[in-house]
Amino acid sequence: MIAQGLSIPRRISTLLDAEVAQALSSADRIDRRTAREFQRLRRVPREVTVTFSGGITQRCWSVSRGDGTYRVVYLPTAGYFSLCVESDFGPLDIGVHGPALGCFGSV
Template identity: 65%
Template sequence: MSIAIIGPAEIEAMIDREVADYPTDTRAGAQTLEAFQNARRKPRLVSVNFSGGITQKCYSVTRPNGDYRVIYLPLAGYFSLCVESDFGPLDIGVHGPAIACFGSV
């Protein structure tokens, strides 16, 4: 079985679709989307740490807010909320759509 790895342009298109479909009919929804858009960045390659001492090259899609940032995991095909550490972003097991990961904290 082969894994299709996507690049920055495809990641941005995925996020653009999420933004277009994100419900903003509540104040909380509108605020979450606005905060996500303010933190959003062009996908940037970073080394992400996983439990067991594993590291992978992944794409940061939001700026760190001091404690967290959203990362796209190309081998898994989904987004992750990562906590900032002295050794770089650390996957904490919160996975799914980019905005949902972002809004979980």
């Protein structure tokens, strides 16, 4: 359980720390490699505006540096992560949601 007294970026970082630690201790080498690669691109959570289907926008938290094509963001109202594609208008949600490493590893 994450302490409610923590700031939003700290709560997100706590979620990511636990997810990465679990993957790094996994017997599955793909999980370990995905966690290491995610750690390389991980950033301190930073607020961004994400565009969803129908032109709806929402303030979310970017948790990985974009590679020019994709980045992972946290959706605070949903409580999970999303894979977004980069665009001229900022990150666009592409409907890949769930754990951060699952989103990150899907591309």
